Amino acid sequence: MNPTDTSNPDYFHKVVDCQWACPAHTDVPEYIRLIAQGRFSDAYIENRQSNVFPGILGRVCDRPCEPACRRSRVEDKPVAICRLKRVAADHRDDITHRLPRPPAKKNGKKVALIGAGCASLTVANDLCPLGYDVTIFEALDTTGGLMRTNIPRFRLPPAVLDEEISYIVDMGVDLKFEHRIESLKKLLDSKEFDAVFVGTGAPRGKNLEIPGRYDNDRIYIGIDWLESVAFEHIDTIGEQVLIIGVGNTAMDCCRTSLRLGAKTVKVMARKPRGFFKASDWELDDAEEEDVEIVVNHSPKEFVLENGKLTGMKFDIMEYKFDDNGGIDRGTAVDEVIIPCDDVILAIGQDNAFPWIERDIGIEFNEWDCPVVNKQTMMCSRDGVFFGGDSAFGPLNIIWAVAHGHEAAISIHKYCHDEDIYDRLPAGINLSSQKMGMHEWSYSNDYDPAARRLMPHVDLKERFKKLDIEVELGFTVEQTIQEVERCLNCDIQTVFAADLCIECDACIDICPVNCLTITVNGEEDELRGRLSAPAENRDQALYVSGDLPQTGRVMVKDEDLCVHCSLCAERCPTGAWDMQKSTVLLSYAADEAEDAKAAKITAA
Amino acid sequence: MTYIAKPKVAHPGLPRNKLGLTSRDYEGTVSTLCAGCGHDSVTTAIIQAVFELNIEPHNLAKMSGIGCSSKTPAYFVSQSHGFNAVHGRMPSVTTGANAANRDLTYIGVSGDGDSLSIGLGQFVHAIRRNLNMCYIIENNGVYGLTKGQFSASADIGSKPKKGMANQQEPIDSVSTALSLGATYIARSFSGDKEQLVPLIQGALLHDGFALVDVISPCVTFNDHEGSTKSYAHTRQFYHQVVDMDYVPPAEELKVAYDDGEAMPVELHDGSKIVLRKMDKRYDPTSRASSFKYLRDHFNRGEITTGLLYLDESRKEMHDLMGNVDTPLARLPLESLHPGADELRKILKRYR
Numbered sequence: 001m002n003p004t005d006t007s008n009p010d011y012f013h014k015v016v017d018c019q020w021a022c023p024a025h026t027d028v029p030e031y032i033r034l035i036a037q038g039r040f041s042d043a044y045i046e047n048r049q050s051n052v053f054p055g056i057l058g059r060v061c062d063r064p065c066e067p068a069c070r071r072s073r074v075e076d077k078p079v080a081i082c083r084l085k086r087v088a089a090d091h092r093d094d095i096t097h098r099l100p101r102p103p104a105k106k107n108g109k110k111v112a113l114i115g116a117g118c119a120s121l122t123v124a125n126d127l128c129p130l131g132y133d134v135t136i137f138e139a140l141d142t143t144g145g146l147m148r149t150n151i152p153r154f155r156l157p158p159a160v161l162d163e164e165i166s167y168i169v170d171m172g173v174d175l176k177f178e179h180r181i182e183s184l185k186k187l188l189d190s191k192e193f194d195a196v197f198v199g200t201g202a203p204r205g206k207n208l209e210i211p212g213r214y215d216n217d218r219i220y221i222g223i224d225w226l227e228s229v230a231f232e233h234i235d236t237i238g239e240q241v242l243i244i245g246v247g248n249t250a251m252d253c254c255r256t257s258l259r260l261g262a263k264t265v266k267v268m269a270r271k272p273r274g275f276f277k278a279s280d281w282e283l284d285d286a287e288e289e290d291v292e293i294v295v296n297h298s299p300k301e302f303v304l305e306n307g308k309l310t311g312m313k314f315d316i317m318e319y320k321f322d323d324n325g326g327i328d329r330g331t332a333v334d335e336v337i338i339p340c341d342d343v344i345l346a347i348g349q350d351n352a353f354p355w356i357e358r359d360i361g362i363e364f365n366e367w368d369c370p371v372v373n374k375q376t377m378m379c380s381r382d383g384v385f386f387g388g389d390s391a392f393g394p395l396n397i398i399w400a401v402a403h404g405h406e407a408a409i410s411i412h413k414y415c416h417d418e419d420i421y422d423r424l425p426a427g428i429n430l431s432s433q434k435m436g437m438h439e440w441s442y443s444n445d446y447d448p449a450a451r452r453l454m455p456h457v458d459l460k461e462r463f464k465k466l467d468i469e470v471e472l473g474f475t476v477e478q479t480i481q482e483v484e485r486c487l488n489c490d491i492q493t494v495f496a497a498d499l500c501i502e503c504d505a506c507i508d509i510c511p512v513n514c515l516t517i518t519v520n521g522e523e524d525e526l527r528g529r530l531s532a533p534a535e536n537r538d539q540a541l542y543v544s545g546d547l548p549q550t551g552r553v554m555v556k557d558e559d560l561c562v563h564c565s566l567c568a569e570r571c572p573t574g575a576w577d578m579q580k581s582t583v584l585l586s587y588a589a590d591e592a593e594d595a596k597a598a599k600i601t602a603a
Numbered sequence: 604m605t606y607i608a609k610p611k612v613a614h615p616g617l618p619r620n621k622l623g624l625t626s627r628d629y630e631g632t633v634s635t636l637c638a639g640c641g642h643d644s645v646t647t648a649i650i651q652a653v654f655e656l657n658i659e660p661h662n663l664a665k666m667s668g669i670g671c672s673s674k675t676p677a678y679f680v681s682q683s684h685g686f687n688a689v690h691g692r693m694p695s696v697t698t699g700a701n702a703a704n705r706d707l708t709y710i711g712v713s714g715d716g717d718s719l720s721i722g723l724g725q726f727v728h729a730i731r732r733n734l735n736m737c738y739i740i741e742n743n744g745v746y747g748l749t750k751g752q753f754s755a756s757a758d759i760g761s762k763p764k765k766g767m768a769n770q771q772e773p774i775d776s777v778s779t780a781l782s783l784g785a786t787y788i789a790r791s792f793s794g795d796k797e798q799l800v801p802l803i804q805g806a807l808l809h810d811g812f813a814l815v816d817v818i819s820p821c822v823t824f825n826d827h828e829g830s831t832k833s834y835a836h837t838r839q840f841y842h843q844v845v846d847m848d849y850v851p852p853a854e855e856l857k858v859a860y861d862d863g864e865a866m867p868v869e870l871h872d873g874s875k876i877v878l879r880k881m882d883k884r885y886d887p888t889s890r891a892s893s894f895k896y897l898r899d900h901f902n903r904g905e906i907t908t909g910l911l912y913l914d915e916s917r918k919e920m921h922d923l924m925g926n927v928d929t930p931l932a933r934l935p936l937e938s939l940h941p942g943a944d945e946l947r948k949i950l951k952r953y954r
Contacts, residue, residue, distance in 0.1 A: 512613065
């Protein structure tokens with residue numbers, strides 16, 4: 001193999017699995033260390049820089065960081081990254097003075113954001129400090145979009161939403177409530193705005209076209225039903241409720257039903273366990289509340305007696321597993337009627353753009369979604385940008401934030417007649433963490449503590465009201481233990497081949513056998529003959545140049561390194577060093593700074 | 604040195620031996636030697652060798668004297684027996700231990716100072732007795748613990764960090780052992796575990812005195828230019844003559860060896876060691892020709908490594924003395940101590 005090119009910022013970034021997996025690339029290890037030092041406000045600001053809504057995401061993020069966490073490969077459970085984010089939000093001091101502020105003088109550019117959800121709010125967050133006049137058009141009479149209408153209050157209290165949204169809105173965003181944009185053409189033709197951003201989500205819940213669907217009024221579409229509950233248009237439900245589908249919306253529907261008076265709630269899944277769309281922790285939380293998840297039941301028809309819904313008929317399915325652990329389409333082996341009073345359909349969401357005319361230069365793809373560039377977030381019509389669920393279909397909040405940041409950069413460049421593809425490259429800073437003979441600037445000792453469990457409100461207590469937040473947040477003791485579980489993957493093992501004397505000290509001390517000095521070879525073959533076989537192909541091999549004494553190479557399998565620093569500690573020549581990597585991400589403000597600097601240089 | 608203990612976390616895919624243990628279970632406390640010390644690599648090689656041989660920790664006895672090398676038994680197989688003896692006295696303490704319990708596997712770790720200066724008399728007599736043990740000399744040519752004075756194994760012309768080059772003839776443990784009739788003699792290098800681990804395994808299984816002299820550079824006091832025991836010098840003048848593979852009992856010889864280049868030797872437990880000659884002219888069963896070859900190459904400045912001499916025919920101490928198979932420590936008192944009447948009868952025979 002060729003020596004690893006560590007000058008490519010992506011190499012060390014990928015080693016920080018959590019940060020790489022996060023669409024917004026939140027610097028997780030850094031904020032966990034800040035929490036460990038009791039610097040909650042700093043940890044909050046570190047978070048806000050990339051993910052904008054630490055308090056909200058600390059409760060309801062889909063947490064792509066956690067399955068990626070190296071700790072889950074070394075032992076069982078990942079670091080409770082999301083819960084720690086909430087600790088930063090819960091314990092921060094007043095940070096309003098540290099928030100970005102709009103300049104005294106506006107820059108004269110006007111931007112329209114359609115929808116007041118997380119994507120649009122992120123764009124506003126990035127553009128207001130640059131002097132943009134930002135207008136948000138919102139169909140409802142409140143902000144937050146799906147975060148407010150679809151996520152129940154017992155998971156995300158409105159106060160948390162209000163506070164974090166106000167940080168953005170208070171920068172002078174012009175909010176136009178109950179102002180549904182019915183025609184994009186009209187908005188564009190008005191030429192009132194220099195750029196338009198669409199952040200309208202995926203607002204149409206999928207329907208289930210089976211017999212009996214329209215013959216009564218006790219069958220609801222999940223996201224619409226949750227919205228009605230959020231706005232208190234619905235405050236009761238029957239005793240027996242069936243939820244169709246087993247995604248995260250289904251989990252919110254079943255738990256909300258219990259709080260509206262349902263006695264038995266069943267979540268009906270077409271497939272077996274392991275093929276559910278819901279996140280594991282959301283399933284756990286629902287099952288803790290005694291929701292029954294019924295597998296291998298495929299909906300067939302609604303059963304009505306005298307026009308009243310009495311039950312639902314299902315095919316009982318059987319699946320064949322293939323060698324890769326996948327399943328076939330399944331065959332019906334039996335059928336069953338399950339009695340119920342209400343049915344909530346939570347089988348997915350679609351995008352819907354009835355308000356975008358198809359003759360205004362915006363290209364739509366085969367799924368009737370606009371064609372959006374993944375880097376710039378611009379569609380085929382110049383000056384119109386998309387983000388969040390409206391761009392590529394339903395994802396989650398953290399993706400919407402990531403889209404918002406990218407769109408803000410594009411909008412800024414577009415409004416200043418710059419090339420929107422000519423963006424600042426990603427960078428990385430490396431700095432040694434050696435503080436003394438045996439001292440490192442970070443807590444490098446491996447702590448074998450198991451993942452802390454989130455304390456919950458008592459099972460009886462929590463159903464009394466719809467808005468009792470179930471998760472209590474980590475206690476101080478839990479926080480102290482959980483932060484030590486982080487492996488500090490951003491403290492990189494950096495190797496200087498020319499200093500190595502091949503004494504094997506690093507190889508001998510490495511607790512997880514990730515180092516080998518050996519004759520170079522092709523990757524496939526090399527992976528098989530290391531100190532421990534490197535079977536995880538998703539994780540890179542860090543290969544050095546030829547070593548001075550024998551011409552062999554140092555190979556590090558990044559997979560299970562616990563970043564304990566012992567290789568550097570045992571290295572007599574300093575060939576190994578522990579260096580903190582800081583990924584340099586660019587936001588709209590950085591692009592503006594860069595352009596300003598370029599102008600000064602040119603002058 | 605480091606004071607951060609090696610964390611208990613381990614690679615989930617770590618192999619287990621027949622006892623269900625991983626190599627991590629054969630570790631000791633964290634080393635307090637200098638970072639980069641060759642001795643730590645020898646420690647790792649011992650751990651690997653003992654792990655692969657499925658030796659139960661409580662059936663292993665680690666013996667040592669004084670010196671950097673003699674500290675290392677603390678760094679491997681914590682659950683075994685151990686004795687840290689007076690300077691140079693490890694061979695006689697091991698003789699005593701072995702006399703009492705011949706069932707244990709004895710591994711002595713010593714250094715060039717401990718074995719070739721203060722303990723030279725002990726070393727040669729252990730060979731004479733053909734004491735059944737694996738005797739490792741971690742050979743770095745200096746007294747590291749007292750800041751780097753030359754030891755008896757320093758080569759003529761080797762430069763110290765400060766001061767004058769060595770002028771005295773070195774004592775070579777390998778030729779010494781060869782002249783005394785040791786039955787298993789090997790030399791290796793701490794930086795070559797591929798060679799070292801099987802050599803230690805063979806030494807542990809050999810019935811009799813097995814010497815493994817390991818060039819183990821002192822990274823602090825003897826790893827500079829002009830030193831003949833540095834990592835760089837050892838690698839440059841490394842000369843392997845007979846490599847060795849260890850084949851566990853009841854396992855077929857998988858690798859095909861060319862005639863004349865491979866010599867399988869069966870050990871008492873049914874396992875085999877296969878000698879692989881890298882130099883066809885070398886004969887590891889002939890004391891006379893081995894001696895000549897070693898001297899010739901020594902004079903050329905080369906470091907000859909591998910399994911240099913093997914003799915499975917000589918009896919070890921207990922068999923020479925005709926002792927019972929049961930360890931004396933386990934014999935009942937009445938067998939060991941026949942009583943005053945019996946003693947009187949025996950004495951009578953000599954009157």
